[in-house]
Amino acid sequence: MENGEGKPKMSYKINAIEKINPKSCVLIEGLPGIGNVGKIAVDFIIDSLKAKKVYEVNSNKFPHAVFVNERNLIELPSIEIYHKKVKNQDLLLLSGDIQPIDEQSCHEFCHELLDLVESLGCQEIITLGGIGLHKIPKTPKVYCTANNPKIIKEYKSKTLNKNIHGVVGPIIGVTGLLVGLAKKRSIPSIALLAETFGHQNYIGLKGAKEIVKILKDKFNLNLDLNKLNDEIDIEKEIITKTKKMRQIQKRSKDPAETKNKETDYIG
Secondary structure (H helix, E strand, O other): OEOOOOOEOOOEEEEEOOOOOOOOEEEEEOOOOHHHHHHHHHHHHHHHHOOEEEEEEEEOOOOOOOEEOOOOOEEOOOEEEEEEEEOOEEEEEEEEOOOOOOHHHHHHHHHHHHHHHHHOOEEEEEEEEEEEEOOOOOOOOEEEEEOOHHHHHOOOOOOEEOOOEOOEOOOOOHHHHHHHHHHHOOOOEEEEEEEEEOOOOOOOHHHHHHHHHHHHHHHOOOOOHHHHHHHHHHHHHHHHHHHHHHHHHHHHOOHHHHOOOOOOOOO
């Protein structure tokens, strides 16, 4: 069902926790995906910069499940947006326990998110994800693609590979779709994808670290990359959460649809 503007009816609501008035806003997205590369990278930046939570996402399309935390209390799966002003740049950092898996939910979420960041005067969107390999890469490469050739030229890092054609297939999930839909709104957007081992229990710490290096240089962030190595225990908990959520989401679908289908994706 669509409204007069051709957008699908929204099932996601982004609630403001604290009012912000950014002057020059950049959105960095890192939701669960292969190796949880994007999520690890964004969570590390959020923690390191002591970013403040300013929005939280609610939806009736989140999985019908809750987590039990280390205090033995119930915890709903969540997607949240954090804010940190770095010099004259406002960073919005999107992280969460889950991301929309089915096609309609993903479109709805991305449209709602774009409505928000567009209203905040967003100048750039960066999505983060992993490229699943059949073996563990010793030194993960980071590739990029974008909706505008100009934004790629702005990334001067020697470690960023810009010849991605033929390396990946379709980029499924928020990591890819957000960049594509942002083009229709004339918001320059880029996806940074790091190589990682394509196993659901693998923690893509090395790939995340390579992405963080690029973002550190791009935005001149005060980050101690050595501390990223200490995040391994936290990331194991994240992997467990996302694995359980994928199992729940898979069981929730029609068995006829999921039978013999590949569930891994780039993102």
